[in-house]
Amino acid sequence: MSNCVGSSGYGLPVDGGGVVNRPPSPLTMLLSRHARRRKFLIAGLVGAAALPFVARGQQLERAVVGVLHSGSPGPFTRALGAFREALRETGFIEGRDVTVEYRWAEGEYEHLPALAAELVSGNVSVIAAMGGNAPAQAARAATSTIPIVLVSGGDPVAAGLVASLTRPGGNVTGVSWVATALISKQLEFLRGLIPAGSALAALINPTYPEHELQLRELKQAGDAIGRVEIVEATTADQISAAFTSFAQRGVAALLVANDPFFVTRGDQLVALAAQNRIPAMYFSREFTAAGGLLSYGADLVEATRQGGLYVGKILRGVSPADLPVQQASRFELVINMATAKRLDVPVPATLLALADEVIE
Secondary structure, three states: OOOOEEEOOOOEEEEEOEEEEEOHHHHHHHHHHHHHHHHHHHHHHHHHHHHHHHHHHHOOOEEEEEEHHHHHHHHHHHHHHHHHHHHHHHHEEEEOOOOEEEEOOOOOHHHHHHHHHHHHOOOOOOOEEEOOOOOHHHHHHHOOOOOEEEOOOOOOOOOOOOOOOOOOOOOEEEEEEHHHHHHHHHHHHHOOOOOOOOHHHHHHHOOOOOHHHHHHHHHHHHHHOOOOOEEOOOOOOHHHHHHHHHHHOOOOEEEEEEHHHHHHHHHEEEEEEHHHHOEEEEEEEEHHOOOOOOOEOOOOHHHHHHHHHHHHHHHHOOHHOOOOOEEOOEEEEEHHHHHHHHHHHOOOOHHHHHHOEEEO
């Protein structure tokens, strides 16, 4: 037999010893096919296993909502609880589906532009601007594209934030609870608690953006029910000094004008009114719940909840331009009878009959 290398009838090489390298047996071919298929299946499973992790990673990219507030956290605990509940109603649970970034001006309105810029630079999806028109104005100055939902006691049309209530246009919408417009009614209720001809005073903050509007409302109310002393305060010390001056001025009752700064100083205001035995009217139930005599205004908690619902809708893809600005339609008169007894202030039966809530 030749020692040269030839080929078999299968076209396969023949070794030098003349042994033919035979084709694989059917069993070998079957095992080979199984091996290749197993390798393919393993690769496919690895790829498929990777897909859920990608999807999971996308789900973990939570929406980010910025809350820009002119006040401080403590007095707005109930309102913010309603805001988060509204987000849950629309399918967004804080910490699971949405992250909320809070920025508080603590009553110092000059800080709002910088706080708004922080939220915009953080690429928030929506900004909820609360506590007057100033937060919404600061937010809109910082962005013309990020949706802004205001919750304000001011007039957003007069402030130039929206074109109209029904068709806001642009990137701003929200809830207006018209607090300043209630000054005349608040003074009317307060006048009913003191003898005719007694002096009334109003405490206002000259740094509040709606200060001029408040002065106009107070003047109009004063023309109708008698002169109202205007006392200004921008700090805690000035609030204390104002109460000291009330006795010197012979002030019989006090109106605390709507202002988030005064909400941050709520405990101080209620305590000083009690110490100086001055009946005081406030603009939010939070004051009467803390021991103030009476309040008249929109339900701030409900207004904030409505703002939360709007934020949820926007996160779902609704344009702010398509959401009309809501206006508060229900205002509540709350009277704290325990405080009235301590101050020895008789509350007329007619006023009690008008009260939405009486705190005993």
